[in-house]
Amino acid sequence: MPENSSTKKELFRTAARLFKEKGYRATSMQDIASQLGIQKPSLYYYISSKEDLLKEIAWVTMKMLIDAIEKIAFSPLSPREKIEKIIESHVKLICENLDLFTVSLREINPINAETFWSDVVALRDRYENYVRSIIRVGKESGDFKRDMDEKLAGFALLGALNWTIRWYSPQGEKSPEEIANAWKKIFMDGFLAEKEES
Amino acid sequence: MPENSSTKKELFRTAARLFKEKGYRATSMQDIASQLGIQKPSLYYYISSKEDLLKEIAWVTMKMLIDAIEKIAFSPLSPREKIEKIIESHVKLICENLDLFTVSLREINPINAETFWSDVVALRDRYENYVRSIIRVGKESGDFKRDMDEKLAGFALLGALNWTIRWYSPQGEKSPEEIANAWKKIFMDGFLAEKEES
Numbered sequence: 001m002p003e004n005s006s007t008k009k010e011l012f013r014t015a016a017r018l019f020k021e022k023g024y025r026a027t028s029m030q031d032i033a034s035q036l037g038i039q040k041p042s043l044y045y046y047i048s049s050k051e052d053l054l055k056e057i058a059w060v061t062m063k064m065l066i067d068a069i070e071k072i073a074f075s076p077l078s079p080r081e082k083i084e085k086i087i088e089s090h091v092k093l094i095c096e097n098l099d100l101f102t103v104s105l106r107e108i109n110p111i112n113a114e115t116f117w118s119d120v121v122a123l124r125d126r127y128e129n130y131v132r133s134i135i136r137v138g139k140e141s142g143d144f145k146r147d148m149d150e151k152l153a154g155f156a157l158l159g160a161l162n163w164t165i166r167w168y169s170p171q172g173e174k175s176p177e178e179i180a181n182a183w184k185k186i187f188m189d190g191f192l193a194e195k196e197e198s
Numbered sequence: 199m200p201e202n203s204s205t206k207k208e209l210f211r212t213a214a215r216l217f218k219e220k221g222y223r224a225t226s227m228q229d230i231a232s233q234l235g236i237q238k239p240s241l242y243y244y245i246s247s248k249e250d251l252l253k254e255i256a257w258v259t260m261k262m263l264i265d266a267i268e269k270i271a272f273s274p275l276s277p278r279e280k281i282e283k284i285i286e287s288h289v290k291l292i293c294e295n296l297d298l299f300t301v302s303l304r305e306i307n308p309i310n311a312e313t314f315w316s317d318v319v320a321l322r323d324r325y326e327n328y329v330r331s332i333i334r335v336g337k338e339s340g341d342f343k344r345d346m347d348e349k350l351a352g353f354a355l356l357g358a359l360n361w362t363i364r365w366y367s368p369q370g371e372k373s374p375e376e377i378a379n380a381w382k383k384i385f386m387d388g389f390l391a392e393k394e395e396s
Contacts (some may be wrong), residue, residue, distance in 0.1 A: 152377060152381065163360060164353075166360075188390050191343065192343070193340055193343050
């Protein structure tokens with residue numbers, strides 16, 4: 001079985017689906033091999049251990065977010081447009097890669113600190129920092145409220161976005177575009193109805 | 199060791215702290231007994247199994263949220279004031295019971311469906327429904343934007359609130375009050391600066 005990126009991608013997707021459904025600990029390398037229709041030793045051609053596999057899945061997932069946000073952050077868009085684009089791309093990535101994101105966001109936690117802390121958590125921190133920087137620039141440019149705390153605003157936004165893994169279903173009634181559009185309005189304008197013009 | 203609620207509370211807090219730090223699966227009943235300074239058999243006076251303990255912890259945690267939201271939902275406050283009170287109480291409960299909430303929110307997921315689905319998930323759904331109903335009433339009363347989807351607005355709000363377990367630290371720079379105040383402003387008014395009066 002020659003190494004190629006589509007096989008590895010298939011391996012990641014299959015493993016992520018099993019980790020999501022059965023849990024990381026309850027899934028064995030044999031389960032993954034069986035699902036892929038290959039012998040267990042062949043798996044070790046691609047990855048060195050189950051832990052390594054989980055780590056690579058988390059890294060690939062965070063990398064998707066980073067690639068998307070770097071395109072947005074370094075574009076000539078306004079801070080407001082950048083945040084709106086981030087909402088769109090983050091929702092879309094989660095909905096289209098639900099197993100990968102569910103497993104990654106569930107497993108990146110202090111229990112796995114020793115395994116993950118260095119590279120995956122560094123990517124996560126980079127993502128958070130882009131969001132905060134864009135909000136800060138937006139405060140300075142007058143797009144956003146000056147008294148807003150960019151850290152707490154960022155946590156609210158990323159919390160809403162990441163929590164999507166807990167309720168989104170591809171069979172559900174809302175498309176990723178509808179979710180993103182609703183949230184762009186909420187985060188930009190809030191819940192309150194416009195006050196009547198005096 | 200006579201059964202009393204303070205001992206049981208201590209048992210829940212100790213177990214939650216261990217489940218949070220080591221993970222639910224990696225924590226043994228012996229670990230919990232050792233931390234409490236009691237013999238392992240004494241634990242079984244209070245709970246029948248580790249799974250039962252986790253389930254009770256999740257139930258108690260959801261019950262705190264439900265008790266708080268029912269006081270708010272059935273008060274004479276306006277829909278806007280109710281949502282603001284929910285933000286305050288939800289943030290405060292998470293920050294003051296961080297281990298309980300971290301474990302409960304982490305473990306209430308489809309993997310545990312068979313164990314938890316019936317009563318704990320019913321409480322979670324009830325909480326979500328209160329939030330949606332208050333938003334819906336607020337749309338009808340003119341407090342909130344009429345074109346807002348109450349389900350998606352509710353998910354954004356609960357996502358932000360629940361994600362607090364992933365970043366809040368009692369040693370951090372922000373108090374629960376500061377977090378709640380910042381988020382009340384964000385969810386009511388959004389990120390955008392007020393347009394200048396014409």
